[in-house]
Amino acid sequence: MTITIKKFSKPFMIGDSEVQFEFLPMNIRIRELYQVYATHGEKKLRFHMQVNGEGQFKIMDKHRVPPVFLPLENDFSDAILAS
Numbered sequence: 001m002t003i004t005i006k007k008f009s010k011p012f013m014i015g016d017s018e019v020q021f022e023f024l025p026m027n028i029r030i031r032e033l034y035q036v037y038a039t040h041g042e043k044k045l046r047f048h049m050q051v052n053g054e055g056q057f058k059i060m061d062k063h064r065v066p067p068v069f070l071p072l073e074n075d076f077s078d079a080i081l082a083s
Contacts, residue, residue, distance in 0.1 A: 040066045
């Protein structure tokens with residue numbers, strides 16, 4: 001079975017607001033690293049999520065990510081794995 005790895009967008013609730021997140025794979029053959037884009041306030045942000053040894057995606061450089069995004073790390077991982 002061939003896995004099709006492609007970019008996708010998905011909304012997530014941040015407080016009372018729905019925020020659209022874009023997930024762009026860095027490899028079309030192996031699901032291992034994604035660039036994630038989202039707007040926070042007036043800034044468009046980019047951060048990376050990479051697969052760990054347990055097969056879950058984790059946010060890299062957490063100090064660069066707005067604290068309100070961090071609790072959604074498992075939800076982001078689930079979205080990538082379901083894509």
